[in-house]
Each structure stands twice: as C-alpha cells, then as structure tokens.
Amino acid sequence: MTWAPDQTRATNMPGMPAMAQTFARWVNAQGGIDGHELRVLTCNEQNSAAGAAACARRAVRENAVAVVGSYSQNGRAFMAPLEAAGIPYIGGYGLTEDEFTSPLSYPVNGGQASLLAGHGMQLAEACRRVSLVRPDTLAGDKLPSLLNSGLRKASHRSAVDIPAVEDAAEYSRQAARARERAGAEDGCVTAVLGERTQTFFDSFRRLPGNGGSGSGDGRNGANGGRENGDPVRISSVLGSVGQPVIDRTGGAHSPFEGAYVTGWYPEATHKSWEPMRKVIREHAFADNRVDPADAGVQTTWIAYTVLKTVIESLDSDRISSVQITHALDRGARIDTGGLTPPLRWKYEDLLAAPGFPRIVNQAVTFQVVRDGRLVAQKPGFVDVGTAVLTAP
Known part of the structure; x- marks a missing residue:
C-alpha cells in the first residue's frame, strides 16, 4: 500500500x-x-x-x-x-x-531531521541571522532545534523561531516579522511550510520595499536568493520548495530565483x-x-x-x-x-x-535556484550525521 x-x-x-x-x-x-x-x-x-x-x-x-x-x-x-x-x-x-x-x-x-540540520549548515556559510517560519504543529515544533544544530555546527547563532498556521491563506504578519528579525545585513528567511511555503513567499514579496515579484538579476545564484535587491535572502528545503513550485511561480522570474534549498537526493536533472x-x-x-x-x-x-x-x-x-x-x-x-x-x-x-x-x-544535497532550475550548489552528498546527533 x-x-x-x-x-x-x-x-x-x-x-x-x-x-x-x-x-x-x-x-x-x-x-x-x-x-x-x-x-x-x-x-x-x-x-x-x-x-x-x-x-x-x-x-x-x-x-x-x-x-x-x-x-x-x-x-x-x-x-x-x-x-x-x-x-x-x-x-x-x-x-x-x-x-x-x-x-x-x-x-x-x-527525513526532516537531516534536511533541517543540513539546511542550517548550508545557511551558516551565507547568512548573518536566520528567521525560520514553520508550522505551528507537533511536527513543526521539532524543526527549530534541528535547524539550530546545523547552524551551531558552524558556530552560528540560533535562528529566530516563527510558528505559523499550516493552512493559512496569507502570511503577511509572519513575513514582516521574519524579515525584520533576519535583519538587513546578510539576513536569511527560511520557510518550511510544505505546500503553503509558496503562499508564505507570496506574502513575503508583497511586503513594502520588496518591489513585487522577484525577477532575479543573474547574480542571485551566488548571493542566495535576493528579491529585486532586497538584502534578505530566502531559502527552504525540498518538499516545501521544489522544481514544480519554481515552474508554477515563473521559472527564471520566480521569487525563488537564487534561493538556497537543501534536498535529500541529487537535482532532478541528474x-x-x-x-x-x-x-x-x-x-x-x-x-x-x-x-x-x-x-x-x-x-x-x-x-x-x-x-x-x-x-x-x-x-x-x-x-x-x-x-x-x-x-x-x-x-x-x-x-x-x-x-x-x-x-x-x-x-x-x-x-x-x-x-x-x-x-x-545521513546525506543531503545543497542546491540553489539558477535561471529557474534547481542545480547543485556543491557536487555530491554532504554528511549531516554529526549535526543530527547534536540536536536537542
């Protein structure tokens, strides 16, 4: 079955x-x-x-x-x-x-344990502060400590935890708080809301100062997902963001252009x-x-x-x-x-x-959205076993 x-x-x-x-x-x-x-x-x-x-x-x-x-x-x-x-x-x-x-x-x-721990390791290399928007559920309650275990592995400060209703129609309040707490200097906003992640980032791009839908400028792949010059990067994990979502939201002109994504498996074109x-x-x-x-x-x-x-x-x-x-x-x-x-x-x-x-x-892959396609940020698998072991 x-x-x-x-x-x-x-x-x-x-x-x-x-x-x-x-x-x-x-x-x-x-x-x-x-x-x-x-x-x-x-x-x-x-x-x-x-x-x-x-x-x-x-x-x-x-x-x-x-x-x-x-x-x-x-x-x-x-x-x-x-x-x-x-x-x-x-x-x-x-x-x-x-x-x-x-x-x-x-x-x-x-599972989510390796994705979140791995995502923390991926973000620690590029982000000064991280906001995590996640479901306000029993399963969602586990996510902050897992993300933080990956961040701590790189001696990074813990992420700001922002719970959200899993099936909300919009997330403007959580988006504003996430952007504010991430800060304007190399801040990162990551959302792990399953199918509603797209809804969250739609609310995020509508915030005053974000300039509408992000179209990318050719440099986003290296900079980690900046929308129309907004200094805050966006990111997520596979399952919340994937190639089908990127395609539906505009491909190379998607708000996910340049976003960091942690996955379990090689990129879909492998x-x-x-x-x-x-x-x-x-x-x-x-x-x-x-x-x-x-x-x-x-x-x-x-x-x-x-x-x-x-x-x-x-x-x-x-x-x-x-x-x-x-x-x-x-x-x-x-x-x-x-x-x-x-x-x-x-x-x-x-x-x-x-x-x-x-x-x-214990393996994950680090990916990034470039020209509307999820591609490898670095080749091969990354072992996140030690980060998962240290999660509270």
Whole structure:
C-alpha cells in the first residue's frame, strides 16, 4: 500500500500513490518482481490522524506485505496498527519521529531531521541571522532545534523561531516579522511550510520595499536568493520548495530565483534519475501527478526500488511481510543507482541519534535556484550525521 494526503487544505502529495501505480505497471509489464505480480493499494491519508489510522487498518485488512513510499504527519496513528500486524513501513517521507524509532520502519532518507540540520549548515556559510517560519504543529515544533544544530555546527547563532498556521491563506504578519528579525545585513528567511511555503513567499514579496515579484538579476545564484535587491535572502528545503513550485511561480522570474534549498537526493536533472524518468514516460500515461522533479515521487521510486530488491533476494514462491522484514533486518543492501548512498538497516548502520535512531542515510544535497532550475550548489552528498546527533 502507498498512502498520501490529497485534496486537503494543507500539503498534498498525490504524486506518491500515482508513482506507486506507475511502478507496478512497469514491473508487471516485465513479468512482475521475480515472477510475482505487484498489486498496489492506494489510500488518501487526508492529513489527519483519523485518515492515517484508517489507511493503516485497511493495509492490515487487505494483507499488505508492506506500506511503501508514503506521506503522513501522523506517525503515532499509523505505526501502531502496522506494528501490531507486523507490516514494515518502507521509505516513508520522513516527517515524524515514529518513522525513525519504530523497529518496523525502514527510512530511505534522513527525513526532516537531516534536511533541517543540513539546511542550517548550508545557511551558516551565507547568512548573518536566520528567521525560520514553520508550522505551528507537533511536527513543526521539532524543526527549530534541528535547524539550530546545523547552524551551531558552524558556530552560528540560533535562528529566530516563527510558528505559523499550516493552512493559512496569507502570511503577511509572519513575513514582516521574519524579515525584520533576519535583519538587513546578510539576513536569511527560511520557510518550511510544505505546500503553503509558496503562499508564505507570496506574502513575503508583497511586503513594502520588496518591489513585487522577484525577477532575479543573474547574480542571485551566488548571493542566495535576493528579491529585486532586497538584502534578505530566502531559502527552504525540498518538499516545501521544489522544481514544480519554481515552474508554477515563473521559472527564471520566480521569487525563488537564487534561493538556497537543501534536498535529500541529487537535482532532478541528474543522470541517476534517468531510469525513473524512462518508466514515467512509458508507464505513467500522461498522468500529470507523476512529476519526476517532485520529492514525493522521487522518494516513492526509491522506496519501491528497495521493495523490488528485497523481494528478488528472497527467491521465494510466496512473499510475506515477515520475510521482507527479516531480509531487511538481516542486512539486505540496497543500491539505488546513486540516488542515495547504499542503504542497509543492520544495527551497526543506524545513526542512533536521539529521537531518530533509525536514520541510515545521513546525506543531503545543497542546491540553489539558477535561471529557474534547481542545480547543485556543491557536487555530491554532504554528511549531516554529526549535526543530527547534536540536536536537542
């Protein structure tokens, strides 16, 4: 099963179930996974605890062998039913602590913990002061300490914490406070509001003195996202800002031109994504939900790559959730073709960070928006494990 919220007032991730179905069409067209037909169930998690629990109960009821590549902020609601039924959770989006504490969770990225810690490291090199605008939710409450752990690694002062309603229609008050507290001298405003990040920066660019929508001046890529000469830089993390958002808001003339962005994976144009792009071209059937530049779609591809590799390693006529869990626990090693470092979930591979002991992928990428495209700010992966370990 793959679940994600759709048609809600907060963050929606319809591309994740759509990518799961695309993956199934691809492998089944080639005879399945080691001869097994892959049947994918999808569920609308609805961005609610009740919705997440309902999806988990359905996975149990329909005997799903795994929940793969899913998105939810409601870890407590879905992990308990899965644990009771022995169903592994492979490659969730990484929003909740439960995904990094449950013995049945097998994350493929470092979640929000690695993104925020990494983003702090990225911003520390360019920003004198940082304002963080984040959701006023339980999950959002964890973000300031994670960002600060990355800032502190570079002996930087802590960020100003600005909570905001996750599904607000505008953020002018928070935008004004964020800009004021960041300061005019090399200040940075970072927003991590999921789908509402675009709404926040729309409010930000409308502040007096910002001069409307930022068009970029060719120097923004080096300067870190300055809107029409405004001395305050803007930034975010993948999932809150990505190529689809940049395209929708004007490409090279987007207010995100020059913004710093921390991601889990290589930029969307990297050659490592070509196998996924080929599958999408041939099996998504013009489904515009499946955007190869979307972080949710990318995470789902990697998660199903894990499932495929594990099932092939079993060489069994019958596949069960217990077999998959045992294979992962015994140290099945997953090569994702350069999209992540090699993945393995044996005890010695776990980061064992407070609150995030199940992290095995400690890598992030530093990116920047140049000419309307997310490109690498520096090549390769950056290890943020020590920053995550020092987060309170």
